[in-house]
Amino acid sequence: MATIEDVAKKAGLSRSTVSRVINRHPYVTEEKKKLVYDAMRELEYYPNSSAQRLRTQKTDTIAVLVPRLTNPFFPFLIEGLEMVAVDHGFQLLICQTHQDKEKELSFLNLLQTKQVDGLIFTSIENDWDTISSFKECGPIILCNEYRSEATFPVVRLNQVKGSYLGTRHLIEKGHQKIAYCGGTTSELGIDREKGFRKAVKEFDLEVREDWIFRDPFSIECGKRVLREIRAMEDRPTAIFTGSDEIAAGIIKEAKNLGVNIPEDIAVIGFDDQPIAELMEPTLTTIRQPTKEMGQKTMELMLAMLNNQAIIHEKHVIELPIQVISRESV
Amino acid sequence: MATIEDVAKKAGLSRSTVSRVINRHPYVTEEKKKLVYDAMRELEYYPNSSAQRLRTQKTDTIAVLVPRLTNPFFPFLIEGLEMVAVDHGFQLLICQTHQDKEKELSFLNLLQTKQVDGLIFTSIENDWDTISSFKECGPIILCNEYRSEATFPVVRLNQVKGSYLGTRHLIEKGHQKIAYCGGTTSELGIDREKGFRKAVKEFDLEVREDWIFRDPFSIECGKRVLREIRAMEDRPTAIFTGSDEIAAGIIKEAKNLGVNIPEDIAVIGFDDQPIAELMEPTLTTIRQPTKEMGQKTMELMLAMLNNQAIIHEKHVIELPIQVISRESV
DNA sequence: TTGAAAGCGCTAACAC
DNA sequence: GTGTTAGCGCTTTCAA
DSSP states (O other): OOOHHHHHHHHTSOHHHHHHHHTTOSOOOHHHHHHHHHHHHHHTOOOOHHHHHHHHTOOOEEEEEESOTTSTHHHHHHHHHHHHHHHTTOEEEEEEOTTOHHHHHHHHHHHHTTSOSEEEESSOOSOHHHHHTTGGGSOEEEESSOOTTOOSOEEEEOHHHHHHHHHHHHHHTTOOSEEEEEOSSSHHHHHHHHHHHHHHHHTTOOOOGGGEEEOOOSHHHHHHHHHHHHTOSSOOSEEEESSHHHHHHHHHHHHHHTOOTTTTOEEEEEEOOHHHHHSSSOOEEEEOOHHHHHHHHHHHHHHHHHTOSOOOTTOEEEEOOEEEOOSOO | OOOHHHHHHHHTSOHHHHHHHHTTOSOOOHHHHHHHHHHHHHHTOOOOHHHHHHHHSOOOEEEEEESOTTSTHHHHHHHHHHHHHHHTTOEEEEEEOTTOHHHHHHHHHHHHTTSOSEEEESSOOSOHHHHHTTGGGSOEEEESSOOTTOOSOEEEEOHHHHHHHHHHHHHHTTOOSEEEEEOSSSHHHHHHHHHHHHHHHHTTOOOOGGGEEEOOOSHHHHHHHHHHHHTOSSOOSEEEESSHHHHHHHHHHHHHHTOOTTTTOEEEEEEOOHHHHHSSSOOEEEEOOHHHHHHHHHHHHHHHHHTOSOOOTTOEEEEOOEEEOOSOO
């Protein structure tokens, strides 16, 4: 493998000049530039990035922590993040935590060991104290999931509002008996439940604790929820869910059980993934501007890396959220 | 940021000893080991991986080239790759080519610049000559997509057989007029078409060239294909498709147009993604053992990196493929 | 069992 | 404009 030294020798110049050519510095004569390029070509030289990184203390890489890639929400989010990153010469290191605290910590280690210049959380597993201790290691942003104690910038949606709007939509369609399916471990989940409760209370309806289903996340979970509901004596007429996948599972199981949607029970999803349009009936859902959220996040990250703007540690960007009305409600 | 030097000083030892402790070398007394650990903790020391990489000439990172993450096939494949990689202390650098030749080349550059130890293609954009010129840069494996000229190891399915079985399934269900939707730019696509043609000919049926739809890839493409078919005078009674997404698009559009599946037209997908079970009717499809393919590929990569086995450059691993019969045929 | 020292490949003062 | 040189932080002979 050729090194910069080899190129310098072959070109009859110094390492510095070669380095200048590589890094497109001004003040190199065309003549010598050509000499360098020729030598590089002949030797099939490519700069060693570990050496560059060590020397410059930059990696031009941003770590993105996601729970898992098989949840389509995250690939779409990554799409937005990547678009902006690539435009600015950065690459993404995508890290699946699989909802594991230890794994999450091991990825935070990337920042400590200088394998990445910055890190973006799209989900959070560990306690806030644990995570905040990494503050000194480099720029960190919370995107999608968040913590109110956070002393990092946050890019998020107003989840209270999202679920409030979704629930109100169900109520306005005439539903009074509404079940809720959502996460409880994240602040995002807690906020969604708040929005749900807010809407229900606003219309003087009752929140039935036995109609609250905690921490479902998959198609399978959705199926199970519907089975549990069908086993009840007093059943809800509508279900609010925390993802299109859960909602899809409910719809699927409804078919198996001969339950009609939305007549017997209405369902609203969350995210507006492609699957929402494919289901029969099509899925009413709460659209998150996923890609935009990714873009905004990466723009913020780049600004932090450049110290362009002084980013306040309580900097919060909130993006709009809306109900997409289809057939399942 | 603390360096190994700082730790050495604080512990009253040499850099070498600290390094030995970091790398769990034998022959360090417990006493000194403790001294080092204490110093590391106090200084919040973490080894700089750029320096380690430069010194050891290893990155413990494998690049995985995928067309895009929003096609669920690839996250599942990555799942398999990652499982094995993580077990052996490797991380994945996931690279989306977005079907772009230039981007693909820029990722091959990762190997040249020593940012990764090995590289896995799951799709191929450039000419074989272009790609094969990277052979000297490090271990490369083709996974999923392949080229018969390949002088790299290949992990793949027998695509000819897959589409042959799928087409035969359609024929055995009584279909004689079968349309084909698939890629033509990749060898994988060409092989699938071969399998299709083989089955059709074997049953003395005709391949109608105007029923061949080239290079569809999305839900939207599927919709378009069905519209084109409905505009024909003489229509096929079944469609073979190259992905569950295309098939889902066809089914979706069929509903819009009041076309019954499988009565008016049968559809078979490819991949067996979660969506196949969610569609109504459920999707008959050709299952690829995606995760296993990922696992096998990474095992092979690790073997290549260790020179454990001498991997023949024409090494080909072929995994089984089967038809999953549901309602759409 | 430990330390001294060389060097991985590169960039950036600084000097000319 | 170009070259000399120091050094980024680490591992690994080699010698003791």
